[in-house]
Amino acid sequence: MSTLCWIGRRAPYVPTSIDRVALSEFDLIDRYFRGCGARRTDVRVGVGDDAAILDCPAGAELVAAVDTLVDGVHFPRGSPPASIGHRALAVNLSDLAAMGARPAWALLALTLPQADEAWLSEFAAGMSALARAHEVALVGGDTTSGPLCVTVQLLGYAPRASALLRSGGRAGDAVFVSGTPGDAAAGLAIEQGRLPGAGEAAAYLRERFLYPAPRLALGECLRRHASACIDVSDGLLGDASKLARASGCGVEITYDGIPVSDALVRAVGEERARELALTGGDDYELCFSVRPTHVARLLSELPPERWSYTRIGTLRETPGADVLRAGAVMSFSHSGYDHFTTPA
Ligand code: ADP
Ligand code: MG
Numbered sequence: 028m029s030t031l032c033w034i035g036r037r038a039p040y041v042p043t044s045i046d047r048v049a050l051s052e053f054d055l056i057d058r059y060f061r062g063c064g065a066r067r068t069d070v071r072v073g074v075g076d077d078a079a080i081l082d083c084p085a086g087a088e089l090v091a092a093v094d095t096l097v098d099g100v101h102f103p104r105g106s107p108p109a110s111i112g113h114r115a116l117a118v119n120l121s122d123l124a125a126m127g128a129r130p131a132w133a134l135l136a137l138t139l140p141q142a143d144e145a146w147l148s149e150f151a152a153g154m155s156a157l158a159r160a161h162e163v164a165l166v167g168g169d170t171t172s173g174p175l176c177v178t179v180q181l182l183g184y185a186p187r188a189s190a191l192l193r194s195g196g197r198a199g200d201a202v203f204v205s206g207t208p209g210d211a212a213a214g215l216a217i218e219q220g221r222l223p224g225a226g227e228a229a230a231y232l233r234e235r236f237l238y239p240a241p242r243l244a245l246g247e248c249l250r251r252h253a254s255a256c257i258d259v260s261d262g263l264l265g266d267a268s269k270l271a272r273a274s275g276c277g278v279e280i281t282y283d284g285i286p287v288s289d290a291l292v293r294a295v296g297e298e299r300a301r302e303l304a305l306t307g308g309d310d311y312e313l314c315f316s317v318r319p320t321h322v323a324r325l326l327s328e329l330p331p332e333r334w335s336y337t338r339i340g341t342l343r344e345t346p347g348a349d350v351l352r353a354g355a356v357m358s359f360s361h362s363g364y365d366h367f368t369t370p371a
Contacts, residue, residue: 050142052170059151063165064133064158070166079166081132087184090128094118098175103218108146109153110237111177116157117239118260119181121311124246125258127191130161130183135168138176161243189250191315196255196274198344200316205242205336207288208263209300210235212307228290239311245334249315252325256315264305264359267314267340268348274316280305280340282352305350306359316342 050058061074072080083089096102096115116133123130135154139147158165163181214236216222217229225232241258249256257270264280271278287300295303313336317325331337350357 050144055142055147056168056170059147060135060165060168063135063151063155065162065164067131067162067164070132070164073164073166074168079132079134081166081182083184086187088187088190090123090126090183090185090190091180092119092122093178093180094122095176095178103215106218107153107237108149109156112150112153112155113157113238115177115179116154116163116181117241117311119179120157120161120163120243121239121241121258121260123181123183124241124243125191125256125313126185127189127246127250127253127256128183128185129247130163130181130243132166132182133158133163134180134182135165136171136178136180137168138171138173140172140175161241185250191246191250191253191256193255193257193270193273194275195253196270196276196316196342197318198276198342199319200254200274200276200342201319201322201338202267202270202278202280202314202316202340202342203336204259204263204267204286204312204314204339205245205334206310206312207286207291207304208259208310208312209291209302209304209307210288211239211309211311212236212262212303213291213294215309222294225294228294231288231290232294236309239309241311242313245313245329245336248329248334249313252317252321252329253315254318254321256313259310259312259314261308262306263310263312263314263339264348264350270314270316271342271348272346274342276342276344277346278340278342278348280348280350282350282357284337284339286337286339302359314339 056074069082070079071082096111098104102111102114120130210232213222214232217225217233218236255270255274257266259266267278267280282301285301285304287304291300291303350359
């Protein structure tokens with residue numbers, strides 16, 4: 028995930044121990060994390076024993092991901108606790124979506140400066156709501172005291188040898204992206220007070236950063252259609268080029284084809300919207316490639332209006348990533364927008 032959002036200077040950390048506050052570690056786990064998320068019959072042993080015991084379906088492969096969110100690095104200091112709980116799970120759900128896997132079980136390693144019950148209750152509610160929406164059970168974790176840091180490990184499964192990889196693309200494959208990237212980067216800028224005057228669009232854009240909606244249903248359907256897939260967490264251009272590189276190709280992206288939301292265009296204008304769509308982070312959309320011979324079937328079985336995805340380009344033999352606008356190559360750095368160049 029994007030680590031580019033450093034939020035000012037860190038306040039000095041004053042260590043506190045969970046044991047010193049009224050709520051014991053045991054009570055905290057029992058109150059907020061036992062029963063968090065969905066109930067699943069394949070959880071033979073969940074929160075409460077030394078480890079969880081899970082029943083993986085026959086014929087399936089286990090698919091595992093883990094991601095850490097650090098206070099002030101991956102979310103602004105003082106973010107709504109529900110958003111932190113939501114995002115800690117969402118970033119992992121998005122990784123499983125990119126594999127075409129179905130999520131099932133999560134583990135939560137939580138480091139807290141203090142056992143603040145109001146904070147914990149909102150945090151757990153935010154995580155639980157998203158977990159239930161995707162039928163994920165919280166089956167274990169670890170709770171420690173220290174600077175706020177949230178790690179979620181997510182386990183899921185896919186039918187044997189069917190998961191989507193980054194490496195399956197070939198030159199000539201069509202490249203698509205779901206949703207409207209760039210919204211979350213604008214939402215983060217609004218959260219940080221870097222984008223004043225976003226007007227009515229502000230609420231929508233903030234929501235897109237605080238409560239991203241990972242594309243699990245699309246990911247599972249894409250197992251039948253896509254040659255390669257990656258989730259867009261660090262900016263569309265950078266992630267599309269990661270997919271291309273893993274596939275031994277390069278990628279050409281058509282600037283005018285990049286989907287941007289009306290809200291983003293209203294907030295920052297058309298040019299800046301496309302720039303944010305290419306280089307912003309935290310979208311948790313899917314970028315995927317499809318063989319040219321499979322595109323018609325994709326479009327008819329997963330109508331783009333209903334599934335919300337757009338063709339943005341093509342994989343090519345020449346390495347690297349280019350954005351083309353009216354026949355000219357625009358130059359961007361992967362970590363951010365640089366400057367325009369035109370071919371000699
Ligand atoms: P141990 O010392 O054996 O690791 P813990 O006291 O850390 O056990 O945890 C007790 C139980 O509570 C374990 O089942 C563990 O998985 C679970 N657990 C601990 N912290 C969390 C958490 N933040 N969320 C979910 N489950 C947790
Ligand atoms: Mg133990």
